[in-house]
Amino acid sequence: MIRRPWAVGPMGLGQVEAFIRLVAAIANADDLADAMAAIAADLGFQYFAIIHHVDLTAAGATAIRLHNYPPRWAEHYEKNGLGVSDPVHRASHRTSIGFRWSRIPALIKLTPRDRQMLERGRVEGIGDGFTVPANVPGEAFGSCSFANEEGQPVADAMLPLAQLAGDYAFEAARHVWRVREGSGAARLTxxxxxxxxxxxxxxxxxxxxxxxxxxxxxxxxxxxxxxxxxxxxxxxxxxxxxxxxxxxxxxxxxxx
Structure with missing residues (x-):
């Protein structure tokens, strides 16, 4: 388990800055997952997800996917290739700043299938959340999300800190995945x-x-x-x- 250098006193900008310094030096997915679970809890969230918005099964190991979501929900999500159609992901393509999931209907038009997916998520333990878009030019869209089960409140006062933590968390994941892939990336003529x-x-x-x-x-x-x-x-x-x-x-x- 990774040490939490920011876990001193009430959560604030100083603690998030300590988290940022920590993840900037992380070079493996396990340590990043530990750090994310810890910062999510300190921000008032049960879950986190750093993910590329692609069919995760088709994309294979190149796709960033790091989360602590309930196993049944994660299995259903990947098995059905929901990374592309996920309304949370589609909504994140319409804004450059973090948003509460309650704002999704203001960002995109929800279809009956979207509503079914969100309801299935609630049943499996994923209710409300906050998503930070990570749309890097030249790469697949991605995001860092923090979430709670249904009925667990999201603290509005923590959202600016979640925005900052989410931005750096996704960049840390990009670094980790580049290290995992090694320097032998394909080069095309x-x-x-x-x-x-x-x-x-x-x-x-x-x-x-x-x-x-x-x-x-x-x-x-x-x-x-x-x-x-x-x-x-x-x-x-x-x-x-x-x-x-x-x-x-x-x-x-x-x-x-």
């Missing part, structure tokens, strides 16, 4: 990147060959080599990995 980019835009190999003025066999070879460098089999997974390491950005994919 310019032509491989071009092919992966157009594949991510939904183009077939033949269409890419016409766009880049090369043979279809050349496109197939470039994409095959790119898949091998990332250690993935599907084109979708290839695009996800390229997004995670900054080879592609969402702006690249959406810019036709």
């Amino acid at each position: 310019d032509r491989q990147r071009d092919c992966v980019l157009w594949a991510a835009r939904g183009k077939t190999d033949w269409e890419i060959s016409r766009i880049l003025d090369v043979s279809e066999e050349t496109v197939i070879r470039h994409i095959k080599l790119a898949r091998e460098r990332y250690g993935v089999e599907k084109r979708t997974s290839l695009a996800i990995r390229a997004l995670f390491d900054g080879t592609l950005s969402f702006a690249d994919i959406l810019k036709h």
